[in-house]
Amino acid sequence: MTTAALPARSVRTARPGAVAFRLVRGLLHRLLPLAILVACWEAATRAADSPFFPPPTEIVQRMREMWFSGPASHLFFSSGAGEDIVPSLYRMALGLLVSVVIGVALGLWLGRSERVLAYLNPLLQFARVIPPPTMVPVFIVLFEMGTQMQVASIVFGAVWPVLLNTADGARAVDSTQMATAEVFRLSPYQRIRYLIIPSALPKIFAGLRLALSLSLILMIFAELLPGTSDGLGFQLTNAQSMSDLLTIWSVIVLLGILGYLFNTILLAVERRVLSWHRGARRA
Amino acid sequence: MADQTTPPRGLSRPGKWARGAVGVAALFLASEILGRAGIVDRSYLPPASSITARAVELFGDTDFLFNVRVTLTAWALGLLIAIAIAVPLGLLLGSVPAVNTAVRAIVEFLRPIPSVALIPLAGLLLGSGLSMEVPLIVYASCWPILFNTMYGLNDVDPTAKETLRTFGFSRIQILLRVSLPSAAPFIATGVRLAASIALILAVGTEILSGFGDGLGMFIAQAGTVPDGTVDVLAGTVWAGCIGLIIDSVLVQGENRAFRWHKAQRSGAS
Numbered sequence: 039m040t041t042a043a044l045p046a047r048s049v050r051t052a053r054p055g056a057v058a059f060r061l062v063r064g065l066l067h068r069l070l071p072l073a074i075l076v077a078c079w080e081a082a083t084r085a086a087d088s089p090f091f092p093p094p095t096e097i098v099q100r101m102r103e104m105w106f107s108g109p110a111s112h113l114f115f116s117s118g119a120g121e122d123i124v125p126s127l128y129r130m131a132l133g134l135l136v137s138v139v140i141g142v143a144l145g146l147w148l149g150r151s152e153r154v155l156a157y158l159n160p161l162l163q164f165a166r167v168i169p170p171p172t173m174v175p176v177f178i179v180l181f182e183m184g185t186q187m188q189v190a191s192i193v194f195g196a197v198w199p200v201l202l203n204t205a206d207g208a209r210a211v212d213s214t215q216m217a218t219a220e221v222f223r224l225s226p227y228q229r230i231r232y233l234i235i236p237s238a239l240p241k242i243f244a245g246l247r248l249a250l251s252l253s254l255i256l257m258i259f260a261e262l263l264p265g266t267s268d269g270l271g272f273q274l275t276n277a278q279s280m281s282d283l284l285t286i287w288s289v290i291v292l293l294g295i296l297g298y299l300f301n302t303i304l305l306a307v308e309r310r311v312l313s314w315h316r317g318a319r320r321a
Numbered sequence: 322m323a324d325q326t327t328p329p330r331g332l333s334r335p336g337k338w339a340r341g342a343v344g345v346a347a348l349f350l351a352s353e354i355l356g357r358a359g360i361v362d363r364s365y366l367p368p369a370s371s372i373t374a375r376a377v378e379l380f381g382d383t384d385f386l387f388n389v390r391v392t393l394t395a396w397a398l399g400l401l402i403a404i405a406i407a408v409p410l411g412l413l414l415g416s417v418p419a420v421n422t423a424v425r426a427i428v429e430f431l432r433p434i435p436s437v438a439l440i441p442l443a444g445l446l447l448g449s450g451l452s453m454e455v456p457l458i459v460y461a462s463c464w465p466i467l468f469n470t471m472y473g474l475n476d477v478d479p480t481a482k483e484t485l486r487t488f489g490f491s492r493i494q495i496l497l498r499v500s501l502p503s504a505a506p507f508i509a510t511g512v513r514l515a516a517s518i519a520l521i522l523a524v525g526t527e528i529l530s531g532f533g534d535g536l537g538m539f540i541a542q543a544g545t546v547p548d549g550t551v552d553v554l555a556g557t558v559w560a561g562c563i564g565l566i567i568d569s570v571l572v573q574g575e576n577r578a579f580r581w582h583k584a585q586r587s588g589a590s
Binding site for chain 1: 336433
């Protein structure tokens with residue numbers, strides 16, 4: 039095993055040219071199929087000339103017109119971006135933030151107190167399985183139309199994975215460590231800060247990842263319903279009512295890019311925050 | 322030793338049940354008091370008792386049951402098609418690394434697109450009803466099954482595969498005899514996740530589609546009627562119950578079918 043590992047390492051350190059070659063080849067292998075697919079799609083849509091399936095180049099052009107045709111001083115974001123993207127992201131960020139705060143705080147409490155968990159468990163389990171979109175009509179009645187209702191919908195959908203995962207993580211704290219903390223007379227705050235939160239953190243991140251994609255979905259869903267006047271979801275319904283398929287495709291592609299970006303950012307944060315954890319695991 | 326040093330924790334099973342019942346009762350009581358004392362407008366937020374009564378009443382309502390049946394049909398059809406697509410695809414991607422790297426970028430590009438954003442497009446392309454609902458459900462529920470299948474194939478014991486290879490079994494045979502059975506528990510977990518996503522999509526598209534049948538339609542229409550909040554919430558309770566039943570049936574099924582898997586796990590760790 040060592041003999042196999044040794045040459046591989048020496049190649050990596052000694053010959054950067056070979057590394058670059060391998061990197062390029064790897065990238066080609068990864069991205070070429072996607073490029074070919076897009077090219078085929080382009081050719082097929084141009085040949086078919088169907089209004090339902092616009093070619094990718096036109097979609098990209100429409101995206102540029104709608105959102106990225108602004109002056110350089112605004113980082114090329116146009117005013118359309120301010121009307122569509124900013125409100126949506128604001129709602130999503132607010133909803134996600136509220137669900138993380140509530141979910142982590144309540145989750146830590148429930149995870150450390152078996153009694154409280156026993157009282158609330160049936161209610162929590164039931165709330166968890168309700169499909170979140172069904173609550174949106176309820177929130178339309180209960181809250182003011184617009185941002186308030188949308189944020190409430192996002193929170194109702196995204197809070198459960200955070201809460202239940204945090205409770206799970208907080209419950210699984212090593213009992214020897216808890217006993218040690220007791221011996222050293224750590225205050226409750228110190229116990230939470232230095233013991234419970236760190237050991238629940240991997241679970242919390244697992245919940246966060248679910249909450250992130252759920253909040254994107256619910257943000258769009260809440261904006262698709264009547265009573266919205268801006269945001270990407272509104273742009274979608276608006277385009278649908280005008281049968282403007284190019285705009286619909288553009289919004290979908292943009293949402294895909296946003297979803298990918300959010301996920302990448304969260305993964306990077308997770309890797310940074312949990313690097314100690316993986317190191318400890320390996321050792 | 323650990324048992325002696327740690328204080329006795331863990332409630333008994335009846336204790337948990339009793340506390341759970343107390344929790345539910347407390348919620349009922351609180352909503353009752355809030356409603357009757359006039360702190361909350363009853364037409365906005367009806368007390369839990371009247372929601373429950375309405376939910377039970379709906380059980381005898383043939384129109385409502387028809388709506389539930391429509392939703393469940395879309396759900397089952399979508400989930401079955403998703404399984405039929407995602408499991409073979411996952412087996413292919415999970416067992417042939419070259420295909421995996423090639424398709425990876427396409428998958429990474431498609432996966433983050435939130436499925437509800439496709440509803441307006443599907444509405445224009447496919448009209449309404451089952452023909453629009455089912456493809457959306459399939460799209461959304463394919464992902465967890467696909468990724469769990471691939472993940473499960475990663476986890477297969479290499480010694481078992483090598484053993485069959487030395488005995489001259491072909492790749493396909495190894496895949497079917499070793500890899501598929503040992504990935505099955507992971508696939509089942511993926512199906513369970515997909516089942517709840519499919520329900521979300523089924524109800525969600527119905528709420529948005531504007532006309533037609535289904536549980537989501539029932540909820541959306543009740544939301545537009547004054548005093549319809551009881552119906553909205555009763556419908557929501559039903560959606561929750563359906564979700565709960567599906568989830569627990571699948572969990573039970575997993576536990577029963579893959580008892581060997583759990584046993585293997587605890588033996589290994």
